Amino acid sequence: EPEVTQTPSHQVTQMGQEVILRCVPISNHLYFYWYRQILGQKVEFLVSFYNNEISEKSEIFDDQFSVERPDGSNFTLKIRSTKLEDSAMYFCASSPEIRNVGTANTEAFFGQGTRLTVV
Amino acid sequence: AQKITQTQPGMFVQEKEAVTLDCTYDTSDPSYGLFWYKQPSSGEMIFLIYQGSYDQQNATEGRYSLNFQKARKSANLVISASQLGDSAMYFCAMREDNYGQNFVFGPGTRLSVLP
Numbered sequence: 001e002p003e004v005t006q007t008p009s010h011q012v013t014q015m016g017q018e019v020i021l022r023c024v025p026i027s028n029h030l031y032f033y034w035y036r037q038i039l040g041q042k043v044e045f046l047v048s049f050y051n052n053e054i055s056e057k058s059e060i061f062d063d064q065f066s067v068e069r070p071d072g073s074n075f076t077l078k079i080r081s082t083k084l085e086d087s088a089m090y091f092c093a094s095s096p097e098i099r100n101v102g103t104a105n106t107e108a109f110f111g112q113g114t115r116l117t118v119v
Numbered sequence: 120a121q122k123i124t125q126t127q128p129g130m131f132v133q134e135k136e137a138v139t140l141d142c143t144y145d146t147s148d149p150s151y152g153l154f155w156y157k158q159p160s161s162g163e164m165i166f167l168i169y170q171g172s173y174d175q176q177n178a179t180e181g182r183y184s185l186n187f188q189k190a191r192k193s194a195n196l197v198i199s200a201s202q203l204g205d206s207a208m209y210f211c212a213m214r215e216d217n218y219g220q221n222f223v224f225g226p227g228t229r230l231s232v233l234p
Binding site for chain 1: 149150151152154156162163164166169171172173174210212214215216220221222223224225226227
């Protein structure tokens with residue numbers, strides 16, 4: 001069964017350092033997402049990516065964040081200068097596109113997550 | 120405004136009994152999908168069940184069923200015959216046609232199944 005894979009599973013970084021979180025979405029999916037979940041809290045949307053560009057982003061996704069799909073398979077999230085409050089589980093997800101989500105299941109397939117710890 | 124509300128931060132259920140986890144949502148889009156995900160302590164997000172806004176019947180997947188009341192904008196998850204392995208966080212999520220096809224999640228309900 002196809003799956004979304006994320007690397008690394010756990011990353012520890014010093015405050016102010018840049019980190020890149022990597023994801024390989026399911027190959028025939030068209031929508032890609034990054035979400036984050038601070039420990040024990042809700043799943044927060046960061047950004048969605050479609051047709052090689054950002055389609056939506058949240059207020060959390062400020063200038064410190066960027067996404068790329070450098071080679072048609074990987075999907076990366078970069079945090080330029082990490083802060084302590086960036087410590088969280090980061091989930092990548094992908095989904096197929098459907099024009100009418102009210103009629104067909106277009107679940108988001110999630111990766112296992114990357115636990116980012118900023119110290 | 121909150122698009123997805125889950126009013127039960129925590130729930131307890133006895134093993135083998137049924138439990139209902141509440142979810143209400145807010146949208147003006149006629150075309151949307153509602154999803155339930157399970158997050159065990161290991162952290163992964165596991166898809167459970169989907170309900171489309173145009174579906175005439177409530178969705179069922181094994182021990183999971185969705186009590187969809189469109190007029191009330193509620194999509195409650197019913198787990199029958201609870202098992203110890205059902206102990207986890209449960210998230211309700213929505214995807215709308217006119218909102219960039221993003222998924223919006225509720226705050227979650229932590230379910231604990233008691234032996």
